[in-house]
Amino acid sequence: MSSTVEVEPGAASESILVTTESFENFEQMSSSLEEIKNTNAISQSEESNDNTHNEHFEETSNSLESCNEDDNDLEHNKEWTSKRKHVFVLSSAGKPIYSRYGNEDRLAWLFGVMQTLVSFVQYDDDCIKSIHAGDTHFVFLVKKPLILVAVSKTQESVFQLSSQLNYVFNQITSMLTLTRLNKIYEQRQNYDLRRLLSGVERLIDHLIDFSETEPSFTLGANLVFAILLANNKLITLVRMKKYCLHPADLHLIFNLVQSSESFKNSESWTPLCLPRFDPSGFLYGHVSYLSEDCQACLLLLTVERDVFFTLSEAKQRIVEKLRRGNCLEAINESLNTKDETCNGAGFPELRHYLYKCKSTAQFYQPKISPPYTLTRQHLIDIYKRAHQRLHCNTRPLKLVFERSPKEAILAWDTKGFELYVVFEPLIDTTSAISLIGSLLNWIKKGGKAFGNEVK
Amino acid sequence: MTSSYRPNLMPNVMLLGDSGVGKTCILMRFRDGLFLCGNFISTVGVDFRTKVVSVDNTKVKLQIWDTAGQERFRSVTHAYYRDAHALLLLYDVTNKTSFDNIRAWLGEIREYAQDDVVIMLLGNKADCGSERAVRREEGERLAREYNVAFMETSAKSGQNVELAFVAVARELKFRQNGQQDCNKFNVQDYVREQTQKSQCPPCTT
Numbered sequence: 083m084s085s086t087v088e089v090e091p092g093a094a095s096e097s098i099l100v101t102t103e104s105f106e107n108f109e110q111m112s113s114s115l116e117e118i119k120n121t122n123a124i125s126q127s128e129e130s131n132d133n134t135h136n137e138h139f140e141e142t143s144n145s146l147e148s149c150n151e152d153d154n155d156l157e158h159n160k161e162w163t164s165k166r167k168h169v170f171v172l173s174s175a176g177k178p179i180y181s182r183y184g185n186e187d188r189l190a191w192l193f194g195v196m197q198t199l200v201s202f203v204q205y206d207d208d209c210i211k212s213i214h215a216g217d218t219h220f221v222f223l224v225k226k227p228l229i230l231v232a233v234s235k236t237q238e239s240v241f242q243l244s245s246q247l248n249y250v251f252n253q254i255t256s257m258l259t260l261t262r263l264n265k266i267y268e269q270r271q272n273y274d275l276r277r278l279l280s281g282v283e284r285l286i287d288h289l290i291d292f293s294e295t296e297p298s299f300t301l302g303a304n305l306v307f308a309i310l311l312a313n314n315k316l317i318t319l320v321r322m323k324k325y326c327l328h329p330a331d332l333h334l335i336f337n338l339v340q341s342s343e344s345f346k347n348s349e350s351w352t353p354l355c356l357p358r359f360d361p362s363g364f365l366y367g368h369v370s371y372l373s374e375d376c377q378a379c380l381l382l383l384t385v386e387r388d389v390f391f392t393l394s395e396a397k398q399r400i401v402e403k404l405r406r407g408n409c410l411e412a413i414n415e416s417l418n419t420k421d422e423t424c425n426g427a428g429f430p431e432l433r434h435y436l437y438k439c440k441s442t443a444q445f446y447q448p449k450i451s452p453p454y455t456l457t458r459q460h461l462i463d464i465y466k467r468a469h470q471r472l473h474c475n476t477r478p479l480k481l482v483f484e485r486s487p488k489e490a491i492l493a494w495d496t497k498g499f500e501l502y503v504v505f506e507p508l509i510d511t512t513s514a515i516s517l518i519g520s521l522l523n524w525i526k527k528g529g530k531a532f533g534n535e536v537k
Numbered sequence: 538m539t540s541s542y543r544p545n546l547m548p549n550v551m552l553l554g555d556s557g558v559g560k561t562c563i564l565m566r567f568r569d570g571l572f573l574c575g576n577f578i579s580t581v582g583v584d585f586r587t588k589v590v591s592v593d594n595t596k597v598k599l600q601i602w603d604t605a606g607q608e609r610f611r612s613v614t615h616a617y618y619r620d621a622h623a624l625l626l627l628y629d630v631t632n633k634t635s636f637d638n639i640r641a642w643l644g645e646i647r648e649y650a651q652d653d654v655v656i657m658l659l660g661n662k663a664d665c666g667s668e669r670a671v672r673r674e675e676g677e678r679l680a681r682e683y684n685v686a687f688m689e690t691s692a693k694s695g696q697n698v699e700l701a702f703v704a705v706a707r708e709l710k711f712r713q714n715g716q717q718d719c720n721k722f723n724v725q726d727y728v729r730e731q732t733q734k735s736q737c738p739p740c741t742t
Binding site for chain 1: 556578579581583584586608617
């Protein structure tokens with residue numbers, strides 16, 4: 083890893099994030115709760131507390147945002163059929179579990195069709211991945227014991243859609259654990275899972291909106307056990323030495339904190355399964371906001387079910403310590419500082435860019451400026467398309483320069499980083515390349531963007 | 538004035554009941570005097586809050602666990618049952634199912650909680666008017682059957698909310714002083730007396 087440090091602006095010598103791009107296979111989970119329980123039976127909570135004091139502070143900044151869309155009913159309704167992206171979840175037996183729009187019960191026939199398609203192909207020992215009809219993609223993700231389906235008119239690729247479905251699957255697992263989910267269906271194939279998932283629809287809705295509007299989902303960028311976040315930005319995280327969190331799990335945590343009003347008024351204690359970490363069991367989280375005068379959210383995750391008070395005290399100590407070190411002020415200050423636009427950072431020729439440092443799995447983007455302030459989704463779509471061009475399985479590209487009537491985009495995949503830059507449509511390639519050179523230099527020098535790397 | 542303050546009087550009180558019966562709302566009304574109108578805030582896991590109440594010059598610091606009603610959180614809530622000194626068990630008077638589930642809740646309580654735990658049954662949303670689906674007498678009858686205290690409450694109007702918590706605090710304080718056996722204080726009688734006295738909600742808002 084250290085050999086790449088020079089090439090990648092913003093890189094750290096050691097990463098605490100799992101940096102794999104793969105979204106598949108629970109088999110390759112990074113850890114085992116049993117193992118942690120055994121090796122740390124005695125000092126789990128102290129450990130996480132100790133870590134706070136002396137080691138491994140890493141900082142990242144990601145701005146996450148989401149928009150809510152109106153819910154709609156009625157299946158023959160024009161509005162329902164014209165939605166950009168539908169998402170459905172059903173059991174292997176075809177029982178409705180979730181529909182992004184409209185009531186699942188009224189769509190029973192549709193779930194029946196989906197289940198039939200899946201089992202028809204399975205009959206030949208094959209697995210249905212997608213169907214394409216005009217601009218509409220039907221993407222299937224068959225993950226026992228569930229079937230997830232996306233029907234999309236967006237330009238997103240099959241890979242991108244199925245990774246979103248994977249997030250939805252993980253969200254469900256995160257509420258129940260995979261072990262329990264499997265057990266339920268082993269015992270009763272016809273089980274109505276909605277019983278156990280009441281309230282989770284909200285989280286899934288939010289997660290899908292989130293994954294549509296947030297670049298870090300596309301980039302697979304972001305990582306553990308004491309996590310401090312605010313306004314959807316990770317401030318710091320502290321972990322036990324051996325264990326890492328996958329960005330996909332962190333996104334679930336962001337999603338949970340962002341969509342749970344109840345955390346704001348009290349200390350909470352909640353079970354949480356992080357499917358990429360270990361899908362078989364729960365971690366238990368102490369969730370609280372630091373203080374009245376600092377609205378950062380602190381999560382302390384442990385494997386013990388009944389150590390609420392231990393962690394509650396740990397939290398008090400952490401807050402005192404941060405307060406003595408004037409850290410609360412520093413956090414508030416940086417929360418109040420807005421990211422700079424490209425123009426503000428001295429690159430008026432750039433409209434916007436995404437920079438992902440591979441070794442840390444972190445990314446940076448400047449504040450969105452016109453002409454995209456009102457068409458954020460358009461910008462995200464451009465990035466998704468470019469990302470797909472670089473990572474397409476059949477013909478991956480290293481460098482893409484594409485000009486359209488509205489803008490020009492340059493996408494570049496290197497060993498150490500990925501960069502996506504959006505320009506004015508009329509820019510010529512020579513100036514584009516020289517601008518990118520100076521942008522990378524600026525990032526390398528630490529620019530404002532990465533000024534908060536290590537404190 | 539703090540001469541009678543006892544640091545050891547910090548009882549754990551748990552709020553239980555189906556999802557959506559108003560556990561968090563009751564607590565918000567009691568603790569902050571607020572009612573969250575029309576906003577459904579779903580509790581995730583268990584929330585912890587404290588509030589100090591005075592019982593005859595003794596300060597009792599209630600440590601209140603507000604639990605999520607959904608079935609999938611039962612394993613976490615069970616872990617905290619055994620430390621609870623008092624349980625406020627809620628149903629929604631406009632939702633018959635939540636009332637029917639009370640027997641199952643009492644079964645769980647018997648299984649996981651301490652034998653001497655103080656239990657109070659609360660029929661919430663008593664301000665509902667014509668939407669009512671559970672009559673007051675039905676609540677009373679069930680409470681009598683299980684020998685637990687009962688009252689109807691409204692987080693919206695504030696009716697009996699303070700009383701529910703204070704009654705529990707009072708009972709726990711008397712037990713602490715070892716006066717439980719000689720029947721000097723009985724939470725059920727107290728509740729009966731107090732609810733009759735204040736038919737109109739206390740003007741705390």
